Amino acid sequence: MTCKDNRREGRLYQYSPWKNMQRLKLINANGSSICIKDQNIEWIGAAGSEPSEFKEGCLSVDCKGKIVIPGLIDCHTHLAFAGWRADEFCMKTQGASYQEIAARGGGIMSTVRKTREASLPELAARAEGFLKEMCALGVTTVEVKSGYGLTLKDELKILRAYRELQGKTALELIPTFLGAHTIPPEYERQREKYVALVIEEMIPAVAEEKLAVFCDVFVEEMAFTVSEAEKILLAAQKHGLRSKVHADQLKRSGGTELAAKLNAVSADHLEYASGVDFKKLADSGCVAVLLPFASLYLKKQYADGRKMKDCGVTVAVATDFNPGSAPSYHLPAALLLACLGSGLTPSEALSAATSGAAKAVAAEGRLGEIRVGAQADLAIIEAESIDQWIYHLTANRCMTTIKKGKIIFSKEDN
Numbered sequence: 001m002t003c004k005d006n007r008r009e010g011r012l013y014q015y016s017p018w019k020n021m022q023r024l025k026l027i028n029a030n031g032s033s034i035c036i037k038d039q040n041i042e043w044i045g046a047a048g049s050e051p052s053e054f055k056e057g058c059l060s061v062d063c064k065g066k067i068v069i070p071g072l073i074d075c076h077t078h079l080a081f082a083g084w085r086a087d088e089f090c091m092k093t094q095g096a097s098y099q100e101i102a103a104r105g106g107g108i109m110s111t112v113r114k115t116r117e118a119s120l121p122e123l124a125a126r127a128e129g130f131l132k133e134m135c136a137l138g139v140t141t142v143e144v145k146s147g148y149g150l151t152l153k154d155e156l157k158i159l160r161a162y163r164e165l166q167g168k169t170a171l172e173l174i175p176t177f178l179g180a181h182t183i184p185p186e187y188e189r190q191r192e193k194y195v196a197l198v199i200e201e202m203i204p205a206v207a208e209e210k211l212a213v214f215c216d217v218f219v220e221e222m223a224f225t226v227s228e229a230e231k232i233l234l235a236a237q238k239h240g241l242r243s244k245v246h247a248d249q250l251k252r253s254g255g256t257e258l259a260a261k262l263n264a265v266s267a268d269h270l271e272y273a274s275g276v277d278f279k280k281l282a283d284s285g286c287v288a289v290l291l292p293f294a295s296l297y298l299k300k301q302y303a304d305g306r307k308m309k310d311c312g313v314t315v316a317v318a319t320d321f322n323p324g325s326a327p328s329y330h331l332p333a334a335l336l337l338a339c340l341g342s343g344l345t346p347s348e349a350l351s352a353a354t355s356g357a358a359k360a361v362a363a364e365g366r367l368g369e370i371r372v373g374a375q376a377d378l379a380i381i382e383a384e385s386i387d388q389w390i391y392h393l394t395a396n397r398c399m400t401t402i403k404k405g406k407i408i409f410s411k412e413d414n
C-alpha cells in the first residue's frame with residue numbers, strides 16, 4: 001500500500017488510528033475510486049474523475065493487488081466472559097458430548113460461575129483485548145450478548161461492561177440480552193420462577209437502562225422450551241427489544257419456527273432446521289445466522305446454508321465467539337467453514353458477513369455495503385480476489401480497517 005500523506009512525510013493526515021481525517025480516497029485494482037468524507041461513502045467512480053475535493057489534500061490509498069470489502073460484521077458473539085474451558089475441549093476429544101459435559105455441571109454453567117466472580121472492569125478489559133484483535137481482522141461491528149450472569153445483578157454487569165466498552169472501542173457494539181441462556185441450578189426444580197425473573201425483573205431493568213437492542217433465548221432441551229421462549233420474547237418485545245433465537249442447534253426443537261412466528265430479526269445456528277423451517281424464515285424475512293465454529297467444535301452437522309439460500313432466506317455468518325462451543329473470533333476462518341460445511345461460495349460467505357449480517361442486527365442500508373450514502377466501514381485485504389482470500393487461510397490478510405471513515409487499524413503501524 002502506498003500512502004501520499006503518511007506519517008514519515010510528516011503531513012497533515014497521519015496513517016494512524018483515531019486520527020481525524022476529513023477525506024479519504026481508495027483506488028482499487030479495477031481503476032475505480034471510493035471517496036469517503038466524514039463518516040460516509042460520498043462518491044464511487046472512475047479514478048481520476050473524482051469531485052475536486054478528492055483530487056488534492058486527501059489521503060489516497062493505493063489498493064491495487066488488494067481487495068476492498070465492507071467492514072466485517074460479527075453478528076453473533078458472547079464476547080464478555082471469564083475463564084476458558086480447555087479442560088472440556090479435552091473431554092470432547094475423548095468422546096464426551098456438549099450435553100454430557102453440561103449435565104456434569106460444566107458447559108455454560110462453568111463459565112457462569114467464573115463470570116459471576118469477575119468484576120465489571122475485568123470483563124470489560126478482557127473483551128476490549130478481543131475487540132482489538134477482531135478489528136485487526138477487518139471486523140468493524142460486533143453483536144455482543146450477555147448470558148453468563150443469569151442473576152439480575154450479573155446480567156446487568158455484563159451489559160454495563162459493554163456500555164462502558166462502547167466508550168473506548170472504535171468498533172460498534174450491538175448488545176443483546178440473553179438472560180435466558182440456560183436455567184441456573186438454583187432454579188432447576190422451579191424453572192417457571194426463573195422464567196418469571198427474566199420477564200418481570202431482568203427485561204424491565206435492561207430496557208429501563210437501554211442496555212440492549214435485542215433479546216435472545218436458547219431454545220433447546222437443555223435450556224428453554226418453545227413456550228417459555230415465546231413468553232420471554234413477547235415480554236421483551238413489549239419493552240422494545242426485538243427478538244433473536246438460538247434455534248435448532250443440537251436437535252430440531254421448534255426454535256426456527258418460533259423465530260419466524262415472532263418476526264424475529266434472526267434465527268441463529270439452525271444445524272438441525274429443515275426446508276419447511278427455511279420457507280418460514282424466507283416468508284417472515286428473518287435472517288438465518290450460520291455459526292460454523294459451533295459445528296466444528298461440537299462435532300455436529302453444519303447448517304444447510306445452500307438450501308437456505310435456495311429457499312430465498314437471507315443468510316449471515318458469525319463466529320458465535322464463546323469459551324465453549326466456539327472459542328475463536330476469527331471471522332475469516334468462519335467464512336471458510338461456511339463454504340466447506342454449509343455450501344456457500346466465497347462471495348456468498350462474504351455477503352453473509354457483511355450485508356446479511358447487517359440485516360441480522362437490523363442495520364441494513366447503513367452497514368455492510370460499499371455504496372454511496374452507506375457508512376464508510378471498510379477493510380482492505382491483501383488478496384487478489386475474494387476466492388483467494390477465503391480459500392487460503394492465513395493468520396490475517398487484513399491490511400487496513402476503516403470505521404466511519406477513519407483508519408482504526410493499519411498493519412503498517414503494528
Ligand code: NIG
Nearest residue numbers: 107108218294320322324325
Ligand atoms: O451459541 N448454544 C448456546 N450458547 C452458546 C454456547 C455457550 C457456551 O457453550 O458457553 C452457543 O453455542
Ligand code: FE
Nearest residue numbers: 076078246320
Ligand atoms: Fe451463541
